[in-house]
Amino acid sequence: MPVCLLVRDDDSHHKPIQLHHQQAVTLGRGPETTIKDKKCSREQVELRADCNRGFISVKQLGTNPTNVDNVVVGKGNQVTIKPGQRLYMVNQMYPYTVKFTEETFTARSAAEGSKASKRSHRMSAEGNGEKTKSPADTTSTSDCSPPAKKTPPPGPDKPEFNGHWSQGLKVSMQDPKMQVYKDDRVVVIKDKYPKARYHWLVLPWDSISSLKALRPDHVDLLEHMQRVGDQMVQQCRDAHKPHFRMGYHAIPSMSHVHLHVISQDFDSPCLKNKKHWNSFTTDYFVESQDVVAMLERDGQVTVKEAASELLKLPLRCHECRKEQPTIPKLKEHLKTHQSV
DNA sequence: GTTCTAGAAC
DNA sequence: GTTCTAGAAC
Structure with missing residues (x-):
């Protein structure tokens, strides 16, 4: 399934925010967006990505206007954003674009269709649907032991992105x-x-x-x-x-x-x-x-x-x-x- | 949240 | 000298 990334589109250069398929995420003023503007609510928008169909639905939660391109969403309203459109978190500022990509960030071109970066093979148990334990x-x-650290930094062709x-x-x-x-x-x-x-x-x-x-x-x-x-x-x-x-x-x-x-x-x-x-x-x-x-x-x-x-x-x-x-x-x- | 490390505390 | 904390960076 494609991965959905919300990419900040000005010079703030914060890391893209990954949205998981059909999982609602609330964004606004805070560390993930680096937005400190008080006009922006901590819970400015609720986003939900449909990674299969390739769009994000956005609901404005905050009082001040969230825009998709030139159109104000309006508090309580919900609209969709497709790749190419731009989301402005509040007051026509803090622009984001949507990207759907098969690979998590690759510096190399994905055009080769390389599958080499599929690092981890899923365990077979995972394939057979839900495991529901009592x-x-x-x-x-x-x-208690945390996962082994000091793993070498990921190579330029396969950095793993896990968000903030x-x-x-x-x-x-x-x-x-x-x-x-x-x-x-x-x-x-x-x-x-x-x-x-x-x-x-x-x-x-x-x-x-x-x-x-x-x-x-x-x-x-x-x-x-x-x-x-x-x-x-x-x-x-x-x-x-x-x-x-x-x-x-x-x-x-x-x-x-x-x-x-x-x-x-x-x-x-x-x-x-x-x-x-x-x-x-x-x-x-x-x-x-x-x-x-x-x-x-x-x-x-x-x-x-x-x-x-x-x-x-x-x-x-x-x-x-x-x-x-x-x-x-x-x-x-x-x-x-x-x-x- | 963790990791790293300067410098405070001992 | 070593131990430990606390703040910056991530």
């Missing part, structure tokens, strides 16, 4: 090799850099950019995510089953709402700094049930503006509240609470 099927061994790092979850959740559970509404993946022996992420298939985008009719979905998280905990057959917490980061770095399901041992080489620690052990970590309750009560979820300050708090043990001077000392201290 959560009970998942292995219980924690696999903040979009990484959207890529991972689509990868069958990452999925440990899925149903019609959510998918569960292991956190790529787990901060504890067990650390899963529950993600809705629907594109919900952040807690701020949650609406009252998402309550059902959030409760389902919580139930699936519960199931993940229940299927964990660790002899010394740790305590778990489920919740959301107040200000997550990664796009796409994701529920953390994390064991409270925090025994992981991937937990390396104060930000990691405080993001799971202060109020920066908002319990799933609190998010649901807030959404039911207020019809929306708001986080304290000062939430990011919580990440700078001194390192304090989550069990006994004792303050620790450094991360290595904290890790030593955590062992005193461990039953194994």
